[in-house]
Amino acid sequence: MKLTEARQHFISSWGAFGTHWGINRTMAQIHALLLISPDPLTQDDIMEELNISRGNTNMNIRELINWGLVERVLLSGERKEYFTAEKDIWKVVKQIVKERKKRELEPMLQLLDKLEEVEGDKRDRHVKIFVDTVGGIKKLGKQADKTLDVMIRAEETWFVGNLLKMFK
């Protein structure tokens, strides 16, 4: 397979993959493109390569910056802004985990805390199943939260090494 074709495949699959994870296609594609670009790109480079509008490009780049996956680069003597993505995949994964934990897991745990305090008699089957279910989710969620905290701080070698030990 030629490089040009392989790049196309990679970008479109990364985009499709993203949509299964609540990330919009364009954002994932821009990320993919930056991942496989040896040098920083401008907005115009990205627009041209992916055939998307200026507005769309701009918004999704900013969103990637919010996620901590892309950063602005100022090239001396250049007026335009350039963008580049973190290439170390382990760092990328940790960053995504960190953000999703903050945006989704933590608010969910807060809600569950409140819901567990529902008033009513546990001898009522409906109360019992509700409290038990919420409690069960909370317990697992808290464990996941702790585990992810450690993962976020870990080095890949340490982490993978430990997983191998744990599982063999």
Next chain:
Amino acid sequence: MKLTEARQHFISSWGAFGTHWGINRTMAQIHALLLISPDPLTQDDIMEELNISRGNTNMNIRELINWGLVERVLLSGERKEYFTAEKDIWKVVKQIVKERKKRELEPMLQLLDKLEEVEGDKRDRHVKIFVDTVGGIKKLGKQADKTLDVMIRAEETWFVGNLLKMFK
């Protein structure tokens, strides 16, 4: 908080949560409702409780069955079908992981295998970054795949125990 209100909250949050994970709102809500229902429910029960149409209910129940999260229950002497969800959250999580691994991670790894064989000289910066990026993702993906395999087979007590050991 009263039970009725708490149930509403739980169902709607579970739905919103689902949409961040590529699962449609209704499917997640039906799942939530079944999780907190002590007894199996019929399609009509679900339609009424969530105010959704018959077709929508039917399609999403079937999808939940495909995911292995809900099952049909036949109550003797009843003509209607009843549905119930697995209540053990650890089993639920394992089932979701198992499905997503099969549907998403494995196809992605297959693609990466092919993409890594791109032809071209690695002294070309574009070839090099492409091969390195794809290789890096593949390596981490394979590790995740193995780890998830073990997790899917694990008991919660064993798994949590090991994580605690690992991280403390």
Next chain:
DNA sequence: CCGAATTTTCAAAATTTATTGAAAATATAT
């Protein structure tokens, strides 16, 4: 086999989400 109950399908409608592109805002060189 008939008829009623129940489930499933799917084209059309509604809703949600993503994208465009031009105008406004901002930044920079001279």
Next chain:
DNA sequence: ATATATTTTCAATAAATTTTGAAAATTCGG
């Protein structure tokens, strides 16, 4: 300060996804 390049915003539009509901198919008791 002005002109020009560049970035950002956002209302309008387009596209994708979800939902409806009625018709078709299926199931099952008698």
